[in-house]
Amino acid sequence: MTLPPGNRTGRRRIRWIPLAIVLVVILEIAVFVGVARLIGVLPTVIVVLTLSTLGAFLVRREGRRTWRALEQALRSGKMPNREIADAILVVAGGALLFIPGLVTSVVGLVFALPFTRPVARIGLEVVVARRLLAAGVGGEVRVRRTRPRGEDDVVEGEIIDDDE
Structure with a gap:
């Protein structure tokens, strides 16, 4: 029995997890x-424990805040893209903060702090966009400007699905 190409790719990626x-x-x-x-063993242990404790508090607070923003x-009927990304x-x-270690x-x-999360969100959006493009989702993207350049950074666009 042969597996569809997507399943083989997923299995190849799973093989890298132990490494x-x-x-x-x-x-x-x-x-x-x-x-x-540099600073001694005891201070290093204290830093690790402090980061974990701070992280637990922070994840709890930011989790509540993110949940309220999502709700x-x-x-309001708005598509909650930003809120879902923040929740992820x-x-x-939180998972990374529970793992003992400095890195x-x-x-x-960086993922949990509200002032560094926007940078992490951009990285998450790039990863998701690459996955969607690799999977063939989205079709052709056409972008047209509705305002003169320099007035606003908003660009309206439409996605045209070639399958229809």
């Missing part, structure tokens, strides 16, 4: 040792 976990553990140990050499967007980032940030904690904080 990625090992690399993250090695990176975390190397960073921990490096920081411990408000849905009540807060959950991912994962810093990345988790």
